Amino acid sequence: MSVEKNSYQPLAEVFGFPIEDQSERAVRYRENKLCPFNNIVSNCTKNSIEFPLGVCSLNHKDKPVIICPIRFREDWKIVSDAASFIFDENTNWTHVGEVRLKDKFGKSAGNIDYVLVAYDDKGRVLDFGSLEVQAVYISGNLTGPFSAYLEHPTPEFRWTQAFKYPKPDYLSSSRKRLVPQIIAKGSILKQWDKKQAVALQTSFYNTLPPLPEVGKAESDFAFFLYDLVAVKNEKRLELKLSKIIYTKFAIALEQIAKFEAGSITEFTQLLQKKLDAKRSGASDIDNLENVVVE
Numbered sequence: 001m002s003v004e005k006n007s008y009q010p011l012a013e014v015f016g017f018p019i020e021d022q023s024e025r026a027v028r029y030r031e032n033k034l035c036p037f038n039n040i041v042s043n044c045t046k047n048s049i050e051f052p053l054g055v056c057s058l059n060h061k062d063k064p065v066i067i068c069p070i071r072f073r074e075d076w077k078i079v080s081d082a083a084s085f086i087f088d089e090n091t092n093w094t095h096v097g098e099v100r101l102k103d104k105f106g107k108s109a110g111n112i113d114y115v116l117v118a119y120d121d122k123g124r125v126l127d128f129g130s131l132e133v134q135a136v137y138i139s140g141n142l143t144g145p146f147s148a149y150l151e152h153p154t155p156e157f158r159w160t161q162a163f164k165y166p167k168p169d170y171l172s173s174s175r176k177r178l179v180p181q182i183i184a185k186g187s188i189l190k191q192w193d194k195k196q197a198v199a200l201q202t203s204f205y206n207t208l209p210p211l212p213e214v215g216k217a218e219s220d221f222a223f224f225l226y227d228l229v230a231v232k233n234e235k236r237l238e239l240k241l242s243k244i245i246y247t248k249f250a251i252a253l254e255q256i257a258k259f260e261a262g263s264i265t266e267f268t269q270l271l272q273k274k275l276d277a278k279r280s281g282a283s284d285i286d287n288l289e290n291v292v293v294e
Contacts, residue, residue, distance in 0.1 A: 009159040010145055010166045012064035012228070013056035013071070013237060015044055020155045021235040030054075030153055038073040046070070055146055057228055057237070058138060058166060064228040064237055065168045066201050069113075069135040074239040078133065078224065079114060081241055082197040085222050086116050086129035093118045095131070101185050109184040129195040132181055136204055137173045140166035170207040179257050190220070190249045199224045202242050209255040211247045219246035 011019055016036035017026035029036060033052055035044040044052040046068050056071040057064040072078050079095050087093055095116050101109045114131040145159040145166070178198075189196055202225040211223075223245040228237040 009149075009157055010059050010142065011055055011149055011157070011159075012059045014146070014149065014153075015054040016056060018235055018237060019149065019153065019157055022155060023235070026235075027153075030150075035070060036074075037070050038076065039070050044070075053143065053146060055142060058136075058142070058168065060168055063203065065203060066135050066226075066228065067138055067168070069133045071135065072133045072199050072226065072239065077239055077241065078131065078199045078226070079116065081224050081244075082114075082129070082131040082199070082222075083116050085197055085216070085219075085224075085244070085246075086195045087118050087127065091118045091127075092120070101188060103188060109188055110181065112185060127194075129197065130185070130189055131197045131199065132185070133199045134173065134178050134181075134204065136201065137169045137176070138166050139169040139172075140164040142166040168203070170204055173204060174208060174256070182253055183257060186221075186249060186253065193220075195219075196221050196249065197224055198222070199226060201225070202227050205245070211245060211255055212251055214246055214248060216244075216246050219248060221249040221252050222246050223252075 009019075013019075015029045015033060017023075017029060028034070033044050033054055034042055035054075037056070039045060043049070044054040046055070047053040056068050057066045059065075066072065083091075083093050083095075093116055095114045097114050099112045099115045101112055103109055112130045113133050116129050116131060117125055118127040120126055141164040144161070148159060149157050178200075182198075186196055198221075200223060205223055205225050216222075224241060225243045225245065226239055227242050229240045230236075231238050
C-alpha cells in the first residue's frame with residue numbers, strides 16, 4: 001500500500017489538537033490524555049481507559065477525517081442543529097444520551113446515541129426525536145504512528161511507513177454500523193412517527209448512494225454533514241456544519257440498505273463450478289471455498 005500523495009503522517013488531531021499546536025493548552029491535554037470534546041469524563045477513553053488511542057481525526061488525502069464519535073460533540077453543535085429540525089422554534093428541549101430501545105418483544109434494538117426531548121413547564125415529556133452520530137472506522141495500523149508520536153511529540157513528526165498505513169474504511173462504516181442502525185432503531189422510531197437525524201462527515205456521506213431530497217417540512221429523516229475546518233490564524237480545527245440533507249426514512253432505508261447487484265453471469269458460473277464439483281463426488285465441506293471465476 002502506498003502512502004497518499006503529500007501525506008507525511010496520518011495523525012490530524014491527537015487528544016483534541018493538531019500536532020502542529022504546541023501551545024501550553026495543547027501540551028497539557030496531550031500529557032494528561034484529556035478530551036476537550038465533552039466526553040463523559042475529563043480523559044480520553046477511546047479503546048481503553050488506561051491507555052486510550054487518543055486520535056480524534058485522521059489525515060487522508062490532505063483532509064482530516066473524524067474517526068472518534070466524541071469529536072462530533074464540540075460545543076454540542078450537533079445537538080442544537082438536530083433540535084432545529086426535530087422541534088418547532090421556542091420549544092423547551094434537552095437531550096439524554098445512550099437510551100436503550102426495545103422492540104415489541106422486549107428485545108433490544110440498540111442504544112440511541114442521543115434522544116432530544118421536548119418538555120413543558122412542569123417537566124413533562126411532550127415529544128422526542130433521535131440523533132445518531134457515526135464516525136468512520138479505519139483500516140490499517142494507527143497504534144504504530146500514535147505510539148511513535150507520543151514518544152516524541154513534535155510538530156516535525158513523520159510517519160511514512162507504507163505497510164498497513166491507516167486510512168478510512170467507509171464501506172465497513174456503513175455496512176457494519178450505519179445500515180444496521182437505520183434498520184433496527186430507525187424502523188421503530190418511524191413506526192412511532194418520530195423524526196430522526198444522523199450526523200456524519202461529508203466525505204462519509206459522499207460514499208453512500210445519492211438520496212432524493214425533500215423540503216424540510218416534508219422530511220422525517222435528515223443527514224447533517226459536518227467537516228473539520230482550519231481556524232484562521234490558529235492552529236486548530238473547528239467542527240462546521242456543511243450541509244443538511246432532508247429526506248424521508250423510507251427513501252433512506254431503501255437506498256442505503258440496498259446492495260448493488262454484481263454480475264449474474266459470474267454468479268451462475270460459480271454455481272456451475274460448484275454443481276460440477278458436487279456431481280463429481282465432492283462434499284459441501286470440500287466445496288466451501290469461494291471459487292474464483294476466470
